[in-house]
Amino acid sequence: MQHVAQANSRKADSPAILRAQAVKKAYQMGEAPLVILKHIDLTLREGEFVAIEGRSGSGKSTLLHILCGLDSADSGGLEYRGKKIRRQPAGTIVSNAV
Numbered sequence: 231m232q233h234v235a236q237a238n239s240r241k242a243d244s245p246a247i248l249r250a251q252a253v254k255k256a257y258q259m260g261e262a263p264l265v266i267l268k269h270i271d272l273t274l275r276e277g278e279f280v281a282i283e284g285r286s287g288s289g290k291s292t293l294l295h296i297l298c299g300l301d302s303a304d305s306g307g308l309e310y311r312g313k314k315i316r317r318q319p320a321g322t323i324v325s326n327a328v
């Protein structure tokens with residue numbers, strides 16, 4: 231992925247909504263792991279407008295799936311409003327993820 235463009239630096243002091251730290255994700259392709267996300271650090275703050283850019287296949291959807299709890303990272307941390315979250319089992323309605 232080329233980069234995560236974070237616009238509007240005036241929001242830098244706003245409370246963090248979602249924070250990803252050192253997120254890594256790889257898919258096993260035959261014998262070799264295909265590393266899609268090597269090390270993603272991302273903080274989304276209230277009032278920010280954020281775009282994720284990158285060529286097709288660079289890992290944008292993989293990252294979004296992890297950020298919204300549809301998929302799990304291999305390592306790294308994810309926080310929603312200061313609380314650690316992780317992927318929920320299929321069929322779970324998430325109201326208060328911990």
Ligand SMILES: Nc1ncnc2c1ncn2[C@@H]1O[C@H](COP(=O)(O)OP(=O)(O)O)[C@@H](O)[C@H]1O
Pocket residue numbers: 257258266284285286287288289290291292293
């Ligand atoms: N379930 C999966 N198993 C194996 N490889 C996958 C899987 N999902 C995505 N990939 C691969 O991971 C890479 C990133 O995919 P994706 O996140 O969909 O990229 P983008 O959304 O940026 O186009 C691609 O090479 C894709 O083929």
Ligand SMILES: [Mg+2]
Pocket residue numbers: 290291292
């Ligand atoms: Mg995609």
